[in-house]
Amino acid sequence: MLPPSSGLRRASRGALALALSAGACVALAAPPAAADDYRPPEYGYGYGELENPRTLAMGGAARAFGWSTSAVDSNPANAAAQRVYHAEAFGGYDTVPHRAQYGVSVIDGVTSKMAMGLQFLRSSLGTDSDPYKRSSTDLRLTGAYPLGDRFLLGVTGRWLRVSQDGNGPLGASAVSKNSGDTNASIYTFDAGLMLALTEGLRIGAVGYNLTAPKGALAPLMVGGALGLRAGDFTLEADMVGVDPTYWGAWKARYQGGAEYLVADRYPIRLGYVYDTGAKRSSLSAGLGYVEKQFAFDVGLRGDLSAPDVAGKAMVFMVGLRYFLESGAAPEQAPQPVY
Numbered sequence: 001m002l003p004p005s006s007g008l009r010r011a012s013r014g015a016l017a018l019a020l021s022a023g024a025c026v027a028l029a030a031p032p033a034a035a036d037d038y039r040p041p042e043y044g045y046g047y048g049e050l051e052n053p054r055t056l057a058m059g060g061a062a063r064a065f066g067w068s069t070s071a072v073d074s075n076p077a078n079a080a081a082q083r084v085y086h087a088e089a090f091g092g093y094d095t096v097p098h099r100a101q102y103g104v105s106v107i108d109g110v111t112s113k114m115a116m117g118l119q120f121l122r123s124s125l126g127t128d129s130d131p132y133k134r135s136s137t138d139l140r141l142t143g144a145y146p147l148g149d150r151f152l153l154g155v156t157g158r159w160l161r162v163s164q165d166g167n168g169p170l171g172a173s174a175v176s177k178n179s180g181d182t183n184a185s186i187y188t189f190d191a192g193l194m195l196a197l198t199e200g201l202r203i204g205a206v207g208y209n210l211t212a213p214k215g216a217l218a219p220l221m222v223g224g225a226l227g228l229r230a231g232d233f234t235l236e237a238d239m240v241g242v243d244p245t246y247w248g249a250w251k252a253r254y255q256g257g258a259e260y261l262v263a264d265r266y267p268i269r270l271g272y273v274y275d276t277g278a279k280r281s282s283l284s285a286g287l288g289y290v291e292k293q294f295a296f297d298v299g300l301r302g303d304l305s306a307p308d309v310a311g312k313a314m315v316f317m318v319g320l321r322y323f324l325e326s327g328a329a330p331e332q333a334p335q336p337v338y
Helices: 006-029 053-057 068-074 076-080
Strands: 085-094 099-108 115-125 134-146 151-164 183-196 201-208 221-230 233-242 251-262 266-275 280-290 294-305 314-323
Touching (some): 053 294, 068 076, 068 099, 068 151, 076 151
Antiparallel strands (some): 085 314, 134 151, 183 201, 201 221, 233 251, 266 280
């Protein structure tokens, strides 16, 4: 058998080098297959929920004792749990999807027996160099009514507008199936109830996005909660189910939180959440300072475990609340920690 000629060897090496060079050029020129994996809608939009500093620090457990401005998002029935008139400005940041959000909330349980709430939220996903440039505007209006001393009902109407000004559409999972639009407008509503079994033991139940818009922006969800309050100590456990259009099957989030008010001024909060859909477990904490006419709150949550595709996130929120009902009677005095 004759050995291959040097010319053939050179030709083979040249062909191999050419193939490798072409492959390298294709790999460099092609966009990464998982360019958006670090913040797919299921992570970046956070189920379309808003957590103010207190609910964030409590692990999201706020459907039984989430009063004041947090009622608009957690359980609209709780808007009527107190005779208060509160306004809050808040802002926060999520380090994995680079989600920045800020807004204002107002809750009025003083003017009439039917409590009312209003919230405006603006958020953005990604940094200035992000190729997708996603942003959203979220407007919510809440009404709640007490049916006796122990039973509350509430409804929140919601308008959500999401835009993507960069590359490509929002995507089917973010808007709805078979949609290639770069903008989405959703009209939906939440409904909740709160039952006080005793003065310190409460049950909350709520349904979110009940028009079932199907997508990561506003998934259909149902939640329940059991809360216990004894003096200055509050303990709550919640469970929230997310519909199959989000993860392919019903998934649950288990949330728990505790709060203790020190010297009537300094609330200390701890929380934990495990998300079976996102496969995330997170620990949260928060502090606050309460005066007669205002309160300042800080909440922080860090992932203990998370999928490699998204990575562990750190979320923080700050908020300033102002109490306008200073003329309330002593028996109706606000409990501004909530």
